[in-house]
Amino acid sequence: MFHWLEKNPFFFAVGVFIVIAFAGLIEILPNFAEASRPVDGLRPNTVLELAGKNVYMKDQCIACHSQLIRPFKAETDRYGQYSLSGEYAYDRPFLWGSKRTGPDLHRVGNYRTTDWHENHMWEPTSVVPGSIMPAYKHMFTNVADLATAYAEAVTVKNVFNTPYGDDIQPGKKAFEAYKPKILEEAKKIAADMKNKDVKDMVAQGKVPEIVALIAYLNSLGSSRYDAKK
Numbered sequence: 264m265f266h267w268l269e270k271n272p273f274f275f276a277v278g279v280f281i282v283i284a285f286a287g288l289i290e291i292l293p294n295f296a297e298a299s300r301p302v303d304g305l306r307p308n309t310v311l312e313l314a315g316k317n318v319y320m321k322d323q324c325i326a327c328h329s330q331l332i333r334p335f336k337a338e339t340d341r342y343g344q345y346s347l348s349g350e351y352a353y354d355r356p357f358l359w360g361s362k363r364t365g366p367d368l369h370r371v372g373n374y375r376t377t378d379w380h381e382n383h384m385w386e387p388t389s390v391v392p393g394s395i396m397p398a399y400k401h402m403f404t405n406v407a408d409l410a411t412a413y414a415e416a417v418t419v420k421n422v423f424n425t426p427y428g429d430d431i432q433p434g435k436k437a438f439e440a441y442k443p444k445i446l447e448e449a450k451k452i453a454a455d456m457k458n459k460d461v462k463d464m465v466a467q468g469k470v471p472e473i474v475a476l477i478a479y480l481n482s483l484g485s486s487r488y489d490a491k492k
């Protein structure tokens with residue numbers, strides 16, 4: 264019945280194109296129809312972690328670090344479970360990156376600690392001899408922008424239905440009411456740090472960028488979801 268088609272390269276090519284395009288649509292369309300599906304137990308980043316994520320973006324950590332573990336043995340041996348799409352469901356934007364001058368950071372919260380990050384960000388060679396990563400001393404004095412991070416949480420909650428609690432509401436008053444929670448979280452990070460100026464700043468209600476950044480780095484691991492290791 265289709266002999267004429269096999270003898271006609273042009274229509275055969277058109278037929279092949281239609282078949283492949285249809286198969287492609289069958290694969291792709293359901294993903295658009297279904298809202299992003301978070302992995303089990305996933306929580307969105309806290310406001311402090313969002314502020315740290317903004318520092319991560321501002322200081323261009325993405326230029327040297329990816330956050331996407333590929334399903335290859337060499338990678339899973341080193342970093343753990345490969346990255347799943349549902350783990351990024353609440354990340355706007357996600358920070359996959361495409362350049363690895365340094366290691367992948369998607370699960371760094373599972374094997375690095377607050378005090379390690381403190382030493383490393385202050386002077387990378389103090390913990391990793393020969394490290395070519397730049398030092399980020401300015402983060403120990405720069406104050407993190409909590410108001411912007413809070414506004415971002417409000418926005419994704421309202422626009423994308425990201426599951427934040429009822430205490431995340433628009434407006435300056437709501438932010439002021441919420442701020443003690445952010446400071447409480449920051450104090451817990453600062454308690455594990457040794458830099459006295461950082462501790463003093465947090466005690467005075469100002470959060471240095473390094474505290475927010477470390478909160479974010481610590482969230483890059485199982486603490487945000489029940490990832491299989």
Ligand code: HEC
Nearest residue numbers: 322323324326327364365366371387391394395396397399
């Ligand atoms: C110029 C490239 C470069 C930039 C920019 C950079 N890093 Fe790195 N980073 C590295 C290299 C190389 C290593 C591996 C050596 C080391 O651990 O210091 C590394 C290691 C790390 C590690 C340790 C990971 C592990 O598994 O041991 C962390 C955490 C880290 N970087 C965080 C950051 C953060 C946060 C920023 C942005 C503020 C940043 N890096 C910016 C190059 C970079």
